Amino acid sequence: MGLLRRLLLSVLAAVLLLLVTPGIAVAQVHEHQDENGAPMVRSLESLRDLDYQSWQAVAYRTGKPGNPVVLRIVGYPGKVRLEHPTDLVVQAGVKEWTLPDITLENKALASDSRDAAAEFALDPLLNDLQNNRPLRLYLDGVLNELPVPPFVVGEWRQVQKAPLG
Numbered sequence: 001m002g003l004l005r006r007l008l009l010s011v012l013a014a015v016l017l018l019l020v021t022p023g024i025a026v027a028q029v030h031e032h033q034d035e036n037g038a039p040m041v042r043s044l045e046s047l048r049d050l051d052y053q054s055w056q057a058v059a060y061r062t063g064k065p066g067n068p069v070v071l072r073i074v075g076y077p078g079k080v081r082l083e084h085p086t087d088l089v090v091q092a093g094v095k096e097w098t099l100p101d102i103t104l105e106n107k108a109l110a111s112d113s114r115d116a117a118a119e120f121a122l123d124p125l126l127n128d129l130q131n132n133r134p135l136r137l138y139l140d141g142v143l144n145e146l147p148v149p150p151f152v153v154g155e156w157r158q159v160q161k162a163p164l165g
Helices: 002-020 123-128 150-161
Strands: 029-033 038-049 056-064 068-076 090-092 095-099 115-119 134-139 143-148
Touching: 029 068, 038 134, 038 150, 056 143, 068 150, 095 123, 095 150, 123 150
Parallel strands: none
Antiparallel strands: 029 038, 038 056, 056 068, 068 115, 090 095, 090 134, 134 143
C-alpha cells in the first residue's frame, strides 16, 4: 500500500510540475496594431549584454508575410545615445552579417530626442538562416556584445512567416 501511495504522489507531483512550469520553447510572438492601426506581429524580449546592460529587442512586421521584418534595439534613455546611421553587426560562429540602420525612416524614432533606440532591416539575416542558432550583436561604440539565444532567433523567424488575423 505504501509503494502505491508513493507512486501516486510522484505522478501527481510530476503532472503538477508540468502544469505550473512554463514551456521553454513557447514563442512570445503576438499580434498587435501599430501606431496607425495597421495589424502587426512582433516578438519582444529583454536581453543583457556582456556588460550586464539590459536591452530590449523587438522584431516586428506590419502586414502580410513577406513584408519587411524590422529589428528595434532599445537601450535605457539617459544611459545610451545611439548615433544614426550605425549598422548592426551580427555574428554566428564564423558567419557575419551587417544589417543596415533604418532608424531615420521611422518618423517617430527620427524625432525622438532620447536617441535610445535604433532599427535595422532584419530580412538579410533571416533569409540566410537555416536554423535557430545563437547570435551575437555588435553596435559600434555602444553595444559590445549582446548574446541572442536560439529561442529568440526562432521567434524572429516566426515573425517573418506568421499570418495575421
